[in-house]
Amino acid sequence: MNKPLRRIAIFCGVLILALLVRTNYLQYVRADELNTRDENRRVRIERYAHERGDIIVDGKAITGSAVTKGSDFKYKRVWKNGPMWAPVTGYSSQAFDASQLESLEDGILTGNDDQLFFDRTLSMFTGEKKQGGNVVTTLNAAAQKAAFQGLGDKKGAVAAIDPQTGAILALASTPSYDPSTFAGNSDTDTKAWQKLLKDKDKPMLNRALRETYPPGSTFKVVTAAAALENGLYTDIDGKTDSPLPYRLPQVSTVLQNEGNIPCENASLREALRMSCNTVFGKISDDLGNQKMMDEAGKFGFNKEIFTPVRADASIYPKDNRPQNAMAGIGQASNRATPLQMAMVAAAVANDGKLMQPYMVAERQAPNLDVIYTHEKEQLSQPLSGENAQKLQQMMETVVKSGTGTNALIDGVTVGGKTGTAQHGLNNSEKPYAWFISYAKTDSGSPVAVAVVVEDSQANRDDVSGGGLAAPIARDVMKAVIDNK
Amino acid sequence: MSVVTNTTTIGAIDAPSRRNTELGLMAFAIGISVFAYANVGLAIDGELPSGMLGYGLGLILLGGVAHLVVRKFAPYADPLLLPLATLLNGLGLVLIWRLDQSPRLIQRAKSLFGAFSPDAPKQLMYSAIGVALFVVVLMVLKDHRILQRYTYISMAVALVLLILPVFFPAVNGAKIWISLGPFSIQPGEFAKIIIAVFFSGYLMVKRDALALASRRFMGLYLPRGRDLGPILVIWGLSILILVFETDLGTSLLFFGLFVIMLYVATERTSWIVFGLLMSAAGAVGVATFESHVQQRVDAWMDPFACYTTDGACQQIGDAIMSFGSGGTLGTGWGQGNSDLIGFAANADFILSTVGEELGLAGMMAVLLIYGLIVERGVRTALAARDPFGKLLAIGLSGAFAIQVFVVAGGVMGLIPLTGMTMPFLAAGGSSVIANWALIGILIRISDTARRPAPAPAPSSDAEMTQVVRP
Numbered sequence: 022m023n024k025p026l027r028r029i030a031i032f033c034g035v036l037i038l039a040l041l042v043r044t045n046y047l048q049y050v051r052a053d054e055l056n057t058r059d060e061n062r063r064v065r066i067e068r069y070a071h072e073r074g075d076i077i078v079d080g081k082a083i084t085g086s087a088v089t090k091g092s093d094f095k096y097k098r099v100w101k102n103g104p105m106w107a108p109v110t111g112y113s114s115q116a117f118d119a120s121q122l123e124s125l126e127d128g129i130l131t132g133n134d135d136q137l138f139f140d141r142t143l144s145m146f147t148g149e150k151k152q153g154g155n156v157v158t159t160l161n162a163a164a165q166k167a168a169f170q171g172l173g174d175k176k177g178a179v180a181a182i183d184p185q186t187g188a189i190l191a192l193a194s195t196p197s198y199d200p201s202t203f204a205g206n207s208d209t210d211t212k213a214w215q216k217l218l219k220d221k222d223k224p225m226l227n228r229a230l231r232e233t234y235p236p237g238s239t240f241k242v243v244t245a246a247a248a249l250e251n252g253l254y255t256d257i258d259g260k261t262d263s264p265l266p267y268r269l270p271q272v273s274t275v276l277q278n279e280g281n282i283p284c285e286n287a288s289l290r291e292a293l294r295m296s297c298n299t300v301f302g303k304i305s306d307d308l309g310n311q312k313m314m315d316e317a318g319k320f321g322f323n324k325e326i327f328t329p330v331r332a333d334a335s336i337y338p339k340d341n342r343p344q345n346a347m348a349g350i351g352q353a354s355n356r357a358t359p360l361q362m363a364m365v366a367a368a369v370a371n372d373g374k375l376m377q378p379y380m381v382a383e384r385q386a387p388n389l390d391v392i393y394t395h396e397k398e399q400l401s402q403p404l405s406g407e408n409a410q411k412l413q414q415m416m417e418t419v420v421k422s423g424t425g426t427n428a429l430i431d432g433v434t435v436g437g438k439t440g441t442a443q444h445g446l447n448n449s450e451k452p453y454a455w456f457i458s459y460a461k462t463d464s465g466s467p468v469a470v471a472v473v474v475e476d477s478q479a480n481r482d483d484v485s486g487g488g489l490a491a492p493i494a495r496d497v498m499k500a501v502i503d504n505k
Numbered sequence: 506m507s508v509v510t511n512t513t514t515i516g517a518i519d520a521p522s523r524r525n526t527e528l529g530l531m532a533f534a535i536g537i538s539v540f541a542y543a544n545v546g547l548a549i550d551g552e553l554p555s556g557m558l559g560y561g562l563g564l565i566l567l568g569g570v571a572h573l574v575v576r577k578f579a580p581y582a583d584p585l586l587l588p589l590a591t592l593l594n595g596l597g598l599v600l601i602w603r604l605d606q607s608p609r610l611i612q613r614a615k616s617l618f619g620a621f622s623p624d625a626p627k628q629l630m631y632s633a634i635g636v637a638l639f640v641v642v643l644m645v646l647k648d649h650r651i652l653q654r655y656t657y658i659s660m661a662v663a664l665v666l667l668i669l670p671v672f673f674p675a676v677n678g679a680k681i682w683i684s685l686g687p688f689s690i691q692p693g694e695f696a697k698i699i700i701a702v703f704f705s706g707y708l709m710v711k712r713d714a715l716a717l718a719s720r721r722f723m724g725l726y727l728p729r730g731r732d733l734g735p736i737l738v739i740w741g742l743s744i745l746i747l748v749f750e751t752d753l754g755t756s757l758l759f760f761g762l763f764v765i766m767l768y769v770a771t772e773r774t775s776w777i778v779f780g781l782l783m784s785a786a787g788a789v790g791v792a793t794f795e796s797h798v799q800q801r802v803d804a805w806m807d808p809f810a811c812y813t814t815d816g817a818c819q820q821i822g823d824a825i826m827s828f829g830s831g832g833t834l835g836t837g838w839g840q841g842n843s844d845l846i847g848f849a850a851n852a853d854f855i856l857s858t859v860g861e862e863l864g865l866a867g868m869m870a871v872l873l874i875y876g877l878i879v880e881r882g883v884r885t886a887l888a889a890r891d892p893f894g895k896l897l898a899i900g901l902s903g904a905f906a907i908q909v910f911v912v913a914g915g916v917m918g919l920i921p922l923t924g925m926t927m928p929f930l931a932a933g934g935s936s937v938i939a940n941w942a943l944i945g946i947l948i949r950i951s952d953t954a955r956r957p958a959p960a961p962a963p964s965s966d967a968e969m970t971q972v973v974r975p
Binding site for chain 2: 032049
């Protein structure tokens with residue numbers, strides 16, 4: 022009977038061997054894949070098992086962590102002044118995942134990033150509690166506050182950048198939301214989240230980066246830049262070839278100006294000061310669609326921008342002649358984000374050099390060692406220095422004696438451009454009020470800002486870039502300058 | 506006295522008793538368990554658990570008594586079986602105690618049953634009963650061949666045990682429990698030993714008839730109906746009962762047990778062929794009319810499909826992720842999240858806690874411990890000098906191996922999950938008691954097998970032929 026016994030012994034050995042092979046396969050070969058599966062709740066438990074690192078503005082944390090009870094997620098995220106900072110931080114919720122900086126910098130904030138491997142290994146031996154690293158932003162708390170308070174209960178957005186470096190100084194969007202209300206995973210969190218999703222005002226939409234508006238007359242700055250760069254006109258005070266009334270090419274529509282203003286053959290400076298549709302519409306048509314697209318592209322149009330949070334691509338459309346003429350004054354299918362228009366103002370203010378916008382200045386390890394520092398980087402050069410200075414003079418005239426006088430700041434040179442963008446079918450809806458501007462001191466320009474207000478509460482007649490948006494831009498610029 | 510070296514596995518003469526080896530290994534097994542207990546306490550509460558002294562003393566008492574009884578009543582028994590069983594039992598207690606601390610499982614029990622009661626104290630009590638039964642087996646069963654007398658009684662008892670649960674309400678979809686007041690037992694665990702006794706007794710008597718008096722049919726030798734009939738009927742009955750009780754793991758176990766013992770008894774490979782054919786037919790047959798089985802097979806084919814269809818089969822996926830999260834070295838005792846599995850985390854799925862908290866290294870160790878128990882069992886079968894002992898030892902070890910494979914393979918997604926307990930590790934009174942009895946019988950057989958042959962009686966002729974020197 023021993024021969025079959027030995028065979029049974031081998032059979033039992035094979036059974037155990039099969040189990041050994043299987044456990045090796047699961048725990049060694051497939052371990053990483055199983056460990057990161059969406060179904061694996063451990064991934065989220067681990068994410069919230071430690072205090073998350075902070076997002077820092079002006080040396081102070083604008084985020085924090087709170088201990089939660091009755092759940093296997095130990096910590097939840099809290100934000101200080103959540104609604105004001107939400108367009109910068111995004112949210113990080115136990116139940117609803119994360120967005121924007123909270124999501125993009127998750128590796129640093131949780132301490133799981135590969136760059137922190139050494140720290141993690143070290144603290145494993147020293148027995149320190151696992152901690153996340155910090156993300157230091159470029160934002161300016163005073164400017165952000167000015168922007169957020171300036172928008173108040175109006176619907177709109179503000180983007181401000183430092184023209185010389187590309188650092189984002191303010192990024193406000195209203196109506197906003199408080200990410201702290203749904204950071205946990207209780208029933209109240211779910212209710213708050215669903216309420217936000219259903220809100221028709223879309224409070225979770227980051228209007229500064231993710232909403233494109235028709236830029237209206239603020240786009241005339243780009244059109245003027247295209248005219249100068251392509252040599253269509255060189256003297257900003259010379260007469261342009263602009264008939265009044267100006268009929269759009271190929272169609273019978275006549276392009277109107279806002280009110281009865283002397284735009285016939287007006288110089289570039291005067292045309293920008295008074296915001297002549299006819300002059301800039303004709304420039305766009307004279308240059309043609311391709312040249313306009315090229316120049317807009319140099320300012321950053323037609324591609325997504327990563328700050329590192331993604332900003333939607335602003336669009337200068339490829340289009341037929343009449344539409345191209347309309348796009349030249351910021352109408353038709355021309356669309357821009359507030360960040361994009363701030364970049365336009367910044368490029369002009371920085372003598373034609375457009376810097377890559379960014380909002381993460383540094384990443385810090387849990388022990389505050391800096392593991393990443395942003396190097397400023399030029400994105401493109403939409404204007405020559407000489408042409409940039411001409412455009413600056415034009416924009417400064419707008420603020421001194423044109424439609425943008427509301428943006429004047431004592432003792433500071435301010436250049437700007439108003440815009441009142443029509444939208445809706447047959448322009449039936451209330452227009453958007455735009456204002457883009459920059460401030461300039463002896464040491465160059467510290468701030469360029471774009472403001473858009475899409476206010477449905479105001480009377481249609483009251484809606485104008487100069488009236489609604491310029492004061493907000495002024496406050497933001499003033500906050501930056503006073504803070505220097 | 507000269508030592509006779511023996512090249513067979515029997516090693517009949519002057520085999521060392523190895524009792525001190527056993528004692529050393531026992532100390533090691535208990536030490537590891539106590540260390541594990543301390544480890545869990547430190548990981549969960551940051552301090553040594555308060556029950557550590559009691560737990561340590563309890564284990565030392567159980568292990569010490571078992572060892573002393575073996576020393577007294579089975580001095581030549583295999584030295585590995587008892588320490589291995591003690592180690593598994595001790596580790597199982599720690600695992601169960603660790604899962605008792607899980608806030609998630611406490612919460613779950615409270616919301617489902619209104620109250621939570623820890624399983625570790627119960628398991629400790631059942632372990633004590635198990636060791637008591639082990640002691641009784643060794644003290645009462647002086648020679649395993651006594652069991653041979655109860656061949657047909659075993660058959661009747663096994664059938665009764667298997668049929669009884671039908672009259673009790675189903676628990677979690679399977680009718681495998683007999684509830685008596687606060688206690689409930691799973692008779693399948695005991696039936697596995699008893700039916701092995703019946704098979705051994707019957708096959709020992711009929712093995713020659715089965716092997717030799719056969720007709721040739723299609724190139725295979727078929728035994729006569731009168732020889733094979735009774736055993737086939739009993740086996741078929743038990744499988745049928747188990748299928749109706751939807752206790753699939755146990756029916757698989759009985760089937761494997763039957764084929765192994767028949768093969769060993771008759772030494773005919775054709776039984777393996779028959780066995781495989783019949784199991785294939787049975788599996789397909791059962792799968793076609795049992796929706797329960799189909800669900801299990803679906804969950805096995807794609808464990809993660811359940812997460813999208815909202816089915817109740819997420820346990821397999823959870824268990825597999827548990828193993829993956831453990832990785833090579835595991836998270837450490839008390840620091841994993843295997844309790845996410847919820848239902849049966851400390852019973853059928855206890856192995857996933859091993860996988861997650863002890864990692865690949867711990868899993869391999871645990872599987873090898875099971876492998877060693879099986880190997881020592883087969884070795885006992887080889888060493889046994891009587892066919893009944895051989896058959897019983899191989900039957901019990903084979904059943905043990907199949908049970909380990911079916912449970913571990915099911916939990917790891919190697920085969921469809923059928924639901925049985927991991928011997929000694931899993932929470933469950935019947936399982937731990939029955940397996941202690943199983944180890945007791947194996948130790949008894951190995952003691953008989955390794956006991957040195959009695960010294961030859963002094964020959965009366967010796968004196969006569971002595972050369973008397975002047």
